[in-house]
Amino acid sequence: MKRPPEISISRLAIYLRFLEDYIKEKGPQATINSRELAHFLDINHHQIRKDLSYFGKFGERGVGYRPEELKEKINNILGLDRGWNLCLCGMGNLGLALLAYQGFRLMRLDIVAIFDSDKKKIGKVFQGAKVYSPESIALVAKRLNIDIAIIAVPQSAAQKIADKLIHAGIRAILNFAPVKLNVPRNVKLRNVDLATELINLSYFLSSPK
Amino acid sequence: MKRPPEISISRLAIYLRFLEDYIKEKGPQATINSRELAHFLDINHHQIRKDLSYFGKFGERGVGYRPEELKEKINNILGLDRGWNLCLCGMGNLGLALLAYQGFRLMRLDIVAIFDSDKKKIGKVFQGAKVYSPESIALVAKRLNIDIAIIAVPQSAAQKIADKLIHAGIRAILNFAPVKLNVPRNVKLRNVDLATELINLSYFLSSPK
DNA sequence: TGATGTGAATTTTTTCACAGCA
DNA sequence: TGCTGTGAAAAAATTCACATCA
Numbered sequence A, B: 001m002k003r004p005p006e007i008s009i010s011r012l013a014i015y016l017r018f019l020e021d022y023i024k025e026k027g028p029q030a031t032i033n034s035r036e037l038a039h040f041l042d043i044n045h046h047q048i049r050k051d052l053s054y055f056g057k058f059g060e061r062g063v064g065y066r067p068e069e070l071k072e073k074i075n076n077i078l079g080l081d082r083g084w085n086l087c088l089c090g091m092g093n094l095g096l097a098l099l100a101y102q103g104f105r106l107m108r109l110d111i112v113a114i115f116d117s118d119k120k121k122i123g124k125v126f127q128g129a130k131v132y133s134p135e136s137i138a139l140v141a142k143r144l145n146i147d148i149a150i151i152a153v154p155q156s157a158a159q160k161i162a163d164k165l166i167h168a169g170i171r172a173i174l175n176f177a178p179v180k181l182n183v184p185r186n187v188k189l190r191n192v193d194l195a196t197e198l199i200n201l202s203y204f205l206s207s208p209k
Numbered sequence C: 001t002g003a004t005g006t007g008a009a010t011t012t013t014t015t016c017a018c019a020g021c022a
Numbered sequence D: 001t002g003c004t005g006t007g008a009a010a011a012a013a014t015t016c017a018c019a020t021c022a
Helices: A008-025 A036-039 A045-053 A067-077 A095-100 A134-143 A155-167 A192-208 B006-026 B035-042 B045-053 B069-079 B091-098 B134-145 B155-168 B194-206
Strands: A084-089 A111-115 A129-132 A148-151 A174-177 A188-191 B083-091 B109-115 B129-132 B148-151 B172-175 B188-191
Touching: A008 A036, A008 A045, A008 A067, A008 B194, A036 A045, A084 A095, A084 A134, A084 B194, A095 A111, A095 B091, A111 A134, A111 B194, A129 A134, A129 B045, A134 A155, A148 A155, A148 B194, A155 A174, A174 B194, A188 B194, A192 B006, A192 B083, A192 B109, A192 B172, B006 B035, B006 B045, B006 B069, B035 B045, B069 B172, B083 B091, B083 B134, B091 B129, B109 B134, B129 B134, B134 B155, B148 B155, B155 B172
Parallel strands: A084 A111, A084 A148, A111 A129, A148 A174, A174 A188, B083 B109, B083 B148, B109 B129, B148 B172, B172 B188
Antiparallel strands: none
């Protein structure tokens, strides 16, 4: 069994979300097969089975998958059965949007601390998370067992914050700042780049069909 | 010359951003070659040349690229030399964050209208964009020549808004709602899924190294 | 029979190697 | 000589075809 490509992981997350909705609608008894799942998600059905096959056997031949069981299995594969502690760096509008998004809580992704350099915000509590000065990242990260950091600060501050996070021992970072961050090999960095997404659309609209 | 893969377009956007910073720092005279560019961006240098080669010849053998010229060319390829009119659907915190992000303006991506069903917001103006009722999408989209729509509404409202946008003739959509939208083939849809990104990190942290 | 799971085939993307030009 | 641009090779991802099993 080969190592799954990273994009398979993203698709597992998609399957998981679908299964949750599906169970809510149809109950946990109904079975679902890869063709139906593929149809709903507009994905090739071979791909779904291939993605799952990297991790084991979850279906029943001639029948399909039991959604509740498959959901649990994917949850486990993705590491969502245990919870993770997150910190949010930068509490502007984007930070507020992330804090407000309840979907994270459901997956046991808890924002437990906020770092912001604005003195007026430090000490306040938003959605159950207290705001600390960026200087205290190392201290707070250790005390609160922070696993994952979200960078939502302006571009000019992003690398400095990243360095602090890495120094504090955080090994997974989601970066929203539009800049290429330098991180060591053992730190996992994912970037969400809103401008790049829009530029893709711009290209689509202007390129000849 | 073959069709470029979609991911090349995303990388062009990255090159563009880097060139802008580079020109600011070094001035438009200094040349840059693919190896340096690759080094800064942590990308293979063959890939950079290959990405560019899909669109033509932009460098000088033995020398490299003139950043100002390359920037203009990429701008043109990506369709950013003409501007685009955007609308924002849903004005919560995420919407506010998008409105506040000045990077879009620099690329001539202008949010010219906002659609929100909250009656208290309708009629108000944020960052130069007026808030309209979702019912008036068709009308406003035509009047303001809207090219691209951003969906930042709750999951439950996303498909309905998408249908309205498509009906209004909009052919490019950036979707932030955590749901798979159904759109016709001729509409370009890109999704930004924050939960999926975090789940990738969760997988990384929990998978054996 | 019907749907999974998977090795093989195909397609796509990345990387390489070098011809070609300043 | 030095670096681009590109066909070819290699690697990776997707799709296919089918053996397998309930």
